[in-house]
Amino acid sequence: MKAPLAICLVFVGCCTNVVFLELLVKEDPGSGNLITFSQFFFIALEGFIFTSKCGTVKPTIGLKDYTILVFMFFVSSVCNNYAFDFNIPMPLHMIFRAGSLIANMIMGLIILKKRYVFSKYLSVFMISLGIFICTIISGKDVKSTQVIREDSVPTTPWDDFFWWTLGITLLTVALFISARMGIYQEELYARYGKHAREALYYTHLLPLPFFLTLTKNIWDHSVLAVNSDPLALPVIGISMPKTIAYLIGNVLTQYMCISSVYVLTTECASLTVTLVVTLRKFVSLIFSIVYFSNPFTIYHWIGTLFVFTGTIIFTEIVPRIQEGLRTPPKTKKAE
Numbered sequence: 001m002k003a004p005l006a007i008c009l010v011f012v013g014c015c016t017n018v019v020f021l022e023l024l025v026k027e028d029p030g031s032g033n034l035i036t037f038s039q040f041f042f043i044a045l046e047g048f049i050f051t052s053k054c055g056t057v058k059p060t061i062g063l064k065d066y067t068i069l070v071f072m073f074f075v076s077s078v079c080n081n082y083a084f085d086f087n088i089p090m091p092l093h094m095i096f097r098a099g100s101l102i103a104n105m106i107m108g109l110i111i112l113k114k115r116y117v118f119s120k121y122l123s124v125f126m127i128s129l130g131i132f133i134c135t136i137i138s139g140k141d142v143k144s145t146q147v148i149r150e151d152s153v154p155t156t157p158w159d160d161f162f163w164w165t166l167g168i169t170l171l172t173v174a175l176f177i178s179a180r181m182g183i184y185q186e187e188l189y190a191r192y193g194k195h196a197r198e199a200l201y202y203t204h205l206l207p208l209p210f211f212l213t214l215t216k217n218i219w220d221h222s223v224l225a226v227n228s229d230p231l232a233l234p235v236i237g238i239s240m241p242k243t244i245a246y247l248i249g250n251v252l253t254q255y256m257c258i259s260s261v262y263v264l265t266t267e268c269a270s271l272t273v274t275l276v277v278t279l280r281k282f283v284s285l286i287f288s289i290v291y292f293s294n295p296f297t298i299y300h301w302i303g304t305l306f307v308f309t310g311t312i313i314f315t316e317i318v319p320r321i322q323e324g325l326r327t328p329p330k331t332k333k334a335e
Contacts, residue, residue: 003267006260007276011283013256018094018284020250022292025084027228027243032081033214034221038247039254040077040204040211046255047201059202061192066202069188072181074207078214079174086167087160091294092134094285096171098278098307099131101314103179111183123314130306135168137299196262278311 024031048054059066083093105124108114185199211218225243232239264273285304289296312318 002263006263006267009256009260010264010276011280013253013260014280015284015287017250017253017257018090018288019291020246020253022090022288023246024243024250025090026292027246028221028224030085030217031221031225031243031247032084033078033211033217034225035247035250036077036081037211037214037218038251040074040207042251043200043255043258044205044208047197047205051197051201059198060195061188061198061202063202063206065188065192066206069181069184069199070203070206072177072184073203074210076174076177076181079170079177083167083170083174086170087164088167088171089294090288090292091285091296091300093171094281094288095134095300095304095307096131096168097175098281098311099127100175100178101311102127102131103175104182107176107179107183111180119313119316123310123312126306126310126313130303130308130310133303133306134300137297137303194266196266197259200259200262278308278315282308 021035024035051057052059080093080097084090102124105116105120108116188199225247226241228241228243230239231242231245233245261273261277264276268276288294
């Protein structure tokens with residue numbers, strides 16, 4: 001029952017996490033580092049108590065082997081969350097991150113010297129085309145995502161476009177670092193075996209000192225969060241700052257999401273994991289567009305169709321389903 005439960009928690013946790021993330025970004029687009037730090041700190045604290053038993057359980061994978069993995073995980077996480085401060089809307093953010101297969105293929109060609117069948121190249125071309133369409137269309141109508149305050153200086157269209165370009169650059173860097181991290185993670189799993197809970201704990205514990213370089217930014221946005229408008233919480237009957245409530249919801253759902261994905265990697269084949277994550281992104285995208293009334297033109301829909309169709313082709317899920325539905329030929333009993 002681990003795999004079905006993990007799949008359910010991936011959808012519930014990750015989709016809910018996107019809702020809280022968008023609420024946070026709408027309140028404070030620059031809160032990416034605060035969000036990342038809060039997620040890392042909570043997951044590391046939970047792992048310290050339940051996985052390492054307060055430091056009494058030694059890791060199976062050496063800490064030296066974790067160092068490179070941790071550095072890449074930290075940089076990709078910070079880049080992904082910090083991109084919201086550079087005029088990147090949520091739908092474009094999700095579509096862009098759906099292009100992870102492109103980065104994985106390029107890294108496989110360069111590092112592992114892999115060669116792929118035609119369907120793989122076709123799928124990657126479709127994904128690239130879809131992301132290109134969405135990016136170009138979004139680039140024609142770039143708007144500042146900054147919260148307008150009384151003392152703020154209005155930005156020009158050129159300023160908005162410049163910061164949007166930096167946001168796209170951050171997402172691209174994160175995409176390729178994540179792909180390289182996946183290859184390195186497979187190497188560690190092949191060498192030491194799969195230890196999902198341990199990997200989850202150490203990949204969130206070891207990067208914590210890196211956040212010292214972001215102390216001022218985290219502190220400034222923590223102050224903004226504490227001073228945000230109060231929000232009355234249903235059922236509980238208490239009120240707290242709106243941004244703090246959203247942050248707590250984001251951290252808890254992120255833990256549910258990422259821990260379920262880690263469990264899924266140990267229980268299912270990589271194909272199944274890729275399909276589940278891709279479908280989750282699609283559901284999150286649709287929900288974000290409908291619930292938050294995000295602008296989405298026909299060209300965005302065409303680009304999205306290319307991205308997800310290409311992903312389905314890459315995972316070869318349709319031929320596998322057809323193969324599984326075929327009834328095996330009946331064999332005659334020997335007399």
